[in-house]
Structure formats: structure tokens, C-alpha cells
Amino acid sequence: MDHEWDFAFLLDQRDFILRGLMATLRLAAACVAAGIVLGLVFASARLSRSAAMRFIGTAYVEFFRNIPVLVQIFWCYFALPILTGMQPDAFVAASVAISLYAGAYLAEIFRSGIQSIEKGQWEAARAIGFGHVALMRWVVLPQAVRHVIPPLTNQVMEIVKTTTVASTIAYGELLYSAKVLSDQEFRPIESYTAVGAFFIVLLTLVSLLSSFLERRLRRHV
Amino acid sequence: MGYEWDFAAVFRHSGLLLEGALGTFRLAGMAILIAIPLGLLVALLRLSRLPVISWLAVIYTDVFRTSPSIVLIYWFFFAFPLLVGVDFDTFTAVSLTLGLQTGAYMAEVFRGGIQSIRPGQWQAAKALGMGPAMTLRYIILPQAVRRMIPVFFTRLTELFKATSLAAVVSYAEVVQMASRVSSETFRPIETYTVVALFFFVVIFLASRLVRYAEHRFAVPE
Amino acid sequence: MSEVLRVENLHKRFGPLHVLRGINLSVKKGETVVILGASGSGKSTLLRCVNFLEMPNEGRITVEGKLVGRATTKPGVMAYSNAELNALRARVGMVFQQFNLFPHMTVEGNVMIGPMKLRGMSADAARTLAHDNLRRVGILEKAREYPARLSGGQQQRVAIARALAMEPSMMLFDEATSALDPELVGEVLLSMRRLAEEGMTMLVVTHELGFAYNVAHRVIFLEGGEVHEQGTPQQVLLNPQRERTRDFLRSHTLFRLPEPGGGL
Numbered sequence: 001m002d003h004e005w006d007f008a009f010l011l012d013q014r015d016f017i018l019r020g021l022m023a024t025l026r027l028a029a030a031c032v033a034a035g036i037v038l039g040l041v042f043a044s045a046r047l048s049r050s051a052a053m054r055f056i057g058t059a060y061v062e063f064f065r066n067i068p069v070l071v072q073i074f075w076c077y078f079a080l081p082i083l084t085g086m087q088p089d090a091f092v093a094a095s096v097a098i099s100l101y102a103g104a105y106l107a108e109i110f111r112s113g114i115q116s117i118e119k120g121q122w123e124a125a126r127a128i129g130f131g132h133v134a135l136m137r138w139v140v141l142p143q144a145v146r147h148v149i150p151p152l153t154n155q156v157m158e159i160v161k162t163t164t165v166a167s168t169i170a171y172g173e174l175l176y177s178a179k180v181l182s183d184q185e186f187r188p189i190e191s192y193t194a195v196g197a198f199f200i201v202l203l204t205l206v207s208l209l210s211s212f213l214e215r216r217l218r219r220h221v
Numbered sequence: 222m223g224y225e226w227d228f229a230a231v232f233r234h235s236g237l238l239l240e241g242a243l244g245t246f247r248l249a250g251m252a253i254l255i256a257i258p259l260g261l262l263v264a265l266l267r268l269s270r271l272p273v274i275s276w277l278a279v280i281y282t283d284v285f286r287t288s289p290s291i292v293l294i295y296w297f298f299f300a301f302p303l304l305v306g307v308d309f310d311t312f313t314a315v316s317l318t319l320g321l322q323t324g325a326y327m328a329e330v331f332r333g334g335i336q337s338i339r340p341g342q343w344q345a346a347k348a349l350g351m352g353p354a355m356t357l358r359y360i361i362l363p364q365a366v367r368r369m370i371p372v373f374f375t376r377l378t379e380l381f382k383a384t385s386l387a388a389v390v391s392y393a394e395v396v397q398m399a400s401r402v403s404s405e406t407f408r409p410i411e412t413y414t415v416v417a418l419f420f421f422v423v424i425f426l427a428s429r430l431v432r433y434a435e436h437r438f439a440v441p442e
Numbered sequence: 443m444s445e446v447l448r449v450e451n452l453h454k455r456f457g458p459l460h461v462l463r464g465i466n467l468s469v470k471k472g473e474t475v476v477i478l479g480a481s482g483s484g485k486s487t488l489l490r491c492v493n494f495l496e497m498p499n500e501g502r503i504t505v506e507g508k509l510v511g512r513a514t515t516k517p518g519v520m521a522y523s524n525a526e527l528n529a530l531r532a533r534v535g536m537v538f539q540q541f542n543l544f545p546h547m548t549v550e551g552n553v554m555i556g557p558m559k560l561r562g563m564s565a566d567a568a569r570t571l572a573h574d575n576l577r578r579v580g581i582l583e584k585a586r587e588y589p590a591r592l593s594g595g596q597q598q599r600v601a602i603a604r605a606l607a608m609e610p611s612m613m614l615f616d617e618a619t620s621a622l623d624p625e626l627v628g629e630v631l632l633s634m635r636r637l638a639e640e641g642m643t644m645l646v647v648t649h650e651l652g653f654a655y656n657v658a659h660r661v662i663f664l665e666g667g668e669v670h671e672q673g674t675p676q677q678v679l680l681n682p683q684r685e686r687t688r689d690f691l692r693s694h695t696l697f698r699l700p701e702p703g704g705g706l
Contacts, residue, residue: 003304066378066424067417068385070396075417078409083224161289168291168389175292188299196292203287344495345542345601349556349608350532352524359555364546440546441590 009185010194020177021198027095027163027173032156034099039106046111057107064104070165072097077169094166102159109155113148114140146217153210157203164199174198230406231415241398242419248316248384248394253377255320260327265357267332278328285325291386293318298390311392315384323380330372334365367440374431378424385420395419444471445507446612446643447492451518452501454487454667461487463667465501469612469645474638476646476654476675479664480690485647488664489616492645493534494527505530506611532560535605535613539621541597543589549576549600550585553607560608568607575603579633595626599633612643619650651694655679663687 010017045057064072077093088096117140125139167176174195182191231238267278285293298314309317338361346356366373388397395416403412447469454462461484469475479485490496492503494510500518503510510530511520544552553572557563563571576582579599589597598618605613615634619627631653638644638657648654654661654675661678663671663686671678671687682688 062425063421066382066421068382068396068420070385070388071413071417071420074396074400074409075413078403079413082410157287161287164289164291165386175289175295179295182299188295189303192292192296192300196288196296199289199292200284200287204283207287339542341538341540341542342544345538345544347495347528348493348531348534348536348538349604350528350530350560351556352528355559359559360544364544367546441588 003189005190006187007190007194009181009187010190013181016181017174017177020172020174023091023171024160024163024173027091027098027166027171028160030095031098031102031159031163034095035102035106035155035159038099038103039110042103042107043110043114046107047114061104061107064100065108067101069098069101069162070168072101073165073169090166090169090171093169094163094171098159098162098166101162102155105155105158106152109148109151110144113144113151116147117143149210149214149217153207157206160203160206161199224410226411227408228411228415230408231402231411234402234406237398237402238395238415238419241393241395244387244392244394244398245381245384248312248319248387248392249377249381251312251316252319252323252380252384255316256323256327256376256380259320259324261331263324263328264331264335267328268335282325282328285322286329288322290319290322290383291389293322294386294390311387311390315387315390315392319380319383322383323376326376326379327373330369330376331365333372334369335361337368338364367438370431370435374428378427381424382420445469446471446473446505447645448502448504449488449492450502450504452488452491452503453499453518454484454491454496455499461667462491462498465664465667465669467662467669469643471643472641473659474642474644474646474657475660475662476648476658477662477664478648478651478654478678478690479670483664484667485664486616489536489614489645489647492614493531493536494522495536497522505534532556532608533611535608535610537598537601537605537613537615537618539617541589541594541601541621543597543600543604545589547588548585549581549587549589549592552589552600553604556604556608571607572603575606576600578606578636579603580629593626594622595629598622598630602630602633602637606637612645613637615644615646615648617647617649619648649694651679651691663690665690 042057042060045053046061048054048057073094076088076097077090080093081087121139121143122135125135130139163173164175166173167179170176178191178195182188185191263278263281266274267282269275269278294315297318298309298311301314302309335357342360342364343356346360351360384394385396387394388400391397399412399416403409406412445468447467449465449467452462452465452467453460465484465488467475467488477485477488487496491498498520502518502520510526511522513519514521543549544555547555550569550572553575554565554568557568557571558565573582573585576585579602581596581599581603584592584596584600589600592600602613602618618634619630622630627650631650634644634646634653635657646653646658656675658675660672661675662669663678663682663684665686671682671684677683678687679691682691
């Protein structure tokens, strides 16, 4: 009950923790980058004129979004190697799984961003004589970006949180480090509180930053 | 590669998987029971005119939305019981965690729904002589809830997928049972594929059902 | 005739804006009083203060002989309890510019909700009451429809029925026809006129000078948050004494000279 809080051991272990932090950031960065590429590709597929492409886009989104990321990580880590005959390390397995998962969400964000632009804008651009690419580049995307930034930031934050699931396959990110420290030092309270606090602070900062950017962008509308 | 798929081995252990599926549903059900009333309560606190109360609600939602679910699960399973001197079984710890976290998301859903109702509705009810509680009950919430259904359902699917994380504290939900089956049968591919399909099919069917219900009970607006 | 509403020295400020500057006003039973004034003259605010959708800063409001609120130590400033105000609002019907029907309820549901939840009426009794009032505004045939399927004029008549079902001692109309397409204004004004002729006590904010001329017993012209001029419609509309009233009437092209017999 009267727990004596003692965070001192965290300082002694700062190199270990720093390594965990770097692993978290590395995984998050890889997944955000790959997820955005996947998202753009499959969003275009869903907006394509070809029915087959639209089906592929929809199937991708529905499939990867509706399966828990933990199951996808396990699949990549435990099942895939048997099929390919190669054992990926935890980083590769986790980043493939989380990227595919995040890509499905990001595809929906990009699609609805582009679809949020009124018909009149497309028609006006075509009336001036813009082709499809020029129309996207100069008229639709600049407006869509503004609609996309808030949900995109949210999704990036979700991805950062999702990296913790990689601890289940012993990828040495922050949560895994906390787990190790907690067992080593018999200090679960401090370890898990610290890792929770870290995410709360980090993501709160990200969200503050994004609402600041959003306000600056809105000034020009 | 020529891998020979063999689902028969997995289905010989279908008892375990079914038990796990049941655990998954139990967990999701309990978390929903916590999350919905909590979400409504926090939303109302957030909309309170007293700044202290609405700030508390903001802190609550922000803390739970910026913490990774899995970190919260560890915290409520390993740290919280030590702090307060109670012993949680895994079901209590995980359903409480997911209930509290989903409650934070639900609070934002409720708040958005309530705020989307035009002020004229409040005024008309007030002019009839209704107090705030009655207005909320008969005028505002029935309209807000209808608009919330899609986002609400999104939250439920996220919750349903998040129950898989209970595996990290060895709660007998479907992923935990699957890893047991997988290590007994040496058939991770088939086992995790079955589990992935389980989630996909449940969520996919539920989403069709919700879409149908939305259409069926729509009110012209 | 007894007095239904008395307003004494009413003040309302929005921050630095002094919108109502000591309004005095009295409405007798069965009387229809029309409030005219340019936008920003405070006429809507006055109406909304009468049933406390806006809280007056100062002044006394008496409804059916009962003073609303309790005096405080500050002279002219009153304190009100929520229960008292809700009970008052139930006795004073209000119709808004934007109708504000409840979109998730049918037309009859909109009219029934007040009597059921606030007056403890059974569903059957409330339905009978609702149908009576929908008939009164000539829209009974739409009882089972949802508001979104109705024209603006029809919606506004439902809103009138909704207020009437509370069997109010007086009705407030806040620019009830301003949001309507021109061709739909007539049906709503006709319902309002019938109501006035039935002897309902009414306080009406409107720009429809024809309605004021033909239906009102008294016309009040508001300017700068004060009662600038008042009298019978003939006096105020045909023979205004003050310059601002004349300016206002000149700028209202809608004003047509009354025809004999006075149809709307």
C-alpha cells in the first residue's frame, strides 16, 4: 500500500533504456514511412476507374484493418518463415506487420481526404483544361492535405503506440526494456509507470504540435 | 516452397480455440459494459461549464488515449495491484484496462455527437420547459446516438481487436489459445491463419449488420 | 381584462453591448401585441427574455400576476431557480424563426413529448391533444410524417402546435416567418391570425407589417433598446409620430396599404 517510489534505477540503466527508445523510434519511423507509401498506393487503387483495382484496394483495407495487429505480427514472425524458409528478425517481422496494418488505415485517410474535395473543384479544373495529373497536383492534393493532416497525425500516434506490440516477439523496444528492467529490479510499478508516462508525454507533445500546425495552415483558407 | 497446408491438425484442437473465442467475447463484452456509461459520463463532464471538471475530463481522455493499450494492461496487471494492495485476475485487469481506455475514446465520440446537435434543439426543449437532463435524454442523445453509430462501431471493432493483447498476460482469449495450439501441433501457419480469419469474419459480418441496421432505422434528415 | 404579462424596467447587456435599456410592457389576456423594429433594436432579445432563454440583467417580469424570481440585495436584480424557470417556460409557448422541430420524432411525437414528459399525460391523452392542435393549424394529415419531409411552412405550423399542446397562457413568436420562402409565409400567418382570433394572448416579433396592421391590437416600435413609439396599428403604422418610426416604415417595401376587409 505505502509504496516507496524509487525511479533511481532508471537513471543507472539509462543506456539500456536509450537503446529501447531508439528501437521504438526506428520501428515507428519505418512503419510510418512504409505505411504512408502503402496507404497512397491503395488509396489510389480504391479511387481508380478500374473495378478490379478498386476491389484490390478495398480487399486490402478490409483485410488488414479487421485483424488484430498482434495476430499479424505473430503471423509474420511464426508462420511466414515456414512458408519462405527464412526467419526474419523481430524488427523485420514487426515492421512488415505494423506497416501493412497502418497502411490500411492510412489508405482510408488519403481516400477520404481526396474525396472530401467538392465536385465543383474538379469540374472547374477540368474546365480550365487541366489533365488528371495536373488537376491532382495543383488543385486537389493541396486542398486534400489540409483535410488529411489531423487524421494523419492521429494515425502516426496510433502507429507509435502500436510499436509496443512488437515486445511480444521480444523486439527490444521501450516496453520490452521496461519488462526486462521490471523483472531484474523487481520494480514493476516504476518501470511500467515510466514507460506509460513516456508515451503520454511524447504523444501529447506530438498532438499539441499538430494542432499548432493545423491552426497555421488554416490561416490561409 | 511447396508447403502442405493441413488445417485438420488445428481443428482437432478446436475445443481450445472455441474456449479462446469465448474468452475474447467475454472480455470485449465486459469492456463495453464499462466503456459506454463511462464514456457518456466523461463526455458530460467535459461539456461541463466548470473549468476544473472539464479539465479533469480532458486529462482522463488524453492519458488513456496516448497510452499504448499493452502498456496499460501491464500497468493494471503488474503495477496497480501492488500499489493498492489488491490482487487482480487477468480478466479483471484486462477488462478494466480496455474498458477505461475505450471509455476515453467513447467520451470523444459522445462529445462529438452531442456537439453536432444544433443549439436550436436545446432552445426548443428549454422553451417547452424541459430541464437539461430531460433534454439530453429525450431530445439530444437520441439524435446524437444515431449520428454516432459509425464511429461508435469503429471503436467497438478497435476494442474487439485490442482484446487480443490480453494474451500478453496469458488470459485465455483466442490468440493465447492459438499459441498453445500452435506449439502443440507445430502448425503456426494454419493456427494463426484461422485466428486471423476469426477476427476478420466477425468484424466483417458485424460491419455489414451495422450498415444494414443504420439503413433500416434511418430517420429522414 | 386581466394582465397576462408585465415587464418592468428590463435591462439586458451582452458584455459592453446594452441591448435592452429599461423596457416596460404589458400584455392583457387575449391581446395580440406586435413588436416592430430594425435588426439590432433588441426585439428578439426582448422576446427571449420574457421566457428566460436569455437572462435579463435587471428588471421584473410578472406572468399571470406572479412575479418571476426573488429580489436580491442589488436593486432591480432578481435571482431565479431553474425549476421556477422551467415551470414558467411550460406556461409560455414559443415559436422560433428556425422551427427547431425534433428531427428524430414524427410530427405527432414532436407535439406529444411536452405534454407526456412535463405534464405527466398518458400517450393516448397526449396523442388526442396533439391531434387537436395539429388540426388547429391545419396539418393533422401529416401527423405520422417526419419533419424533414415537410415544407418550411408546414414545419412552422407543427412548431406552433407543439407550443399550443402545452396549453400556454401566452405565445411568443420570434420572427416565425422570416426563414420561409415567400410563398409559404401566408399559411403560417393565417394560422397565427386564427389563433389571435380565438383569443390567444400573443407577443409577436415580425417584419410582416400587414399582419401587424390586420391582426395586432397594439403595435410597439423598438429602437435602440427602448420603446420608441406604441399605439394601435392605425396610429403607429399609418400615422407615426416619431422620425425613426417613419424611417423604418419607409424602408419596409413589404408594407401594403390595407384593403377593405383586410385579407392577408
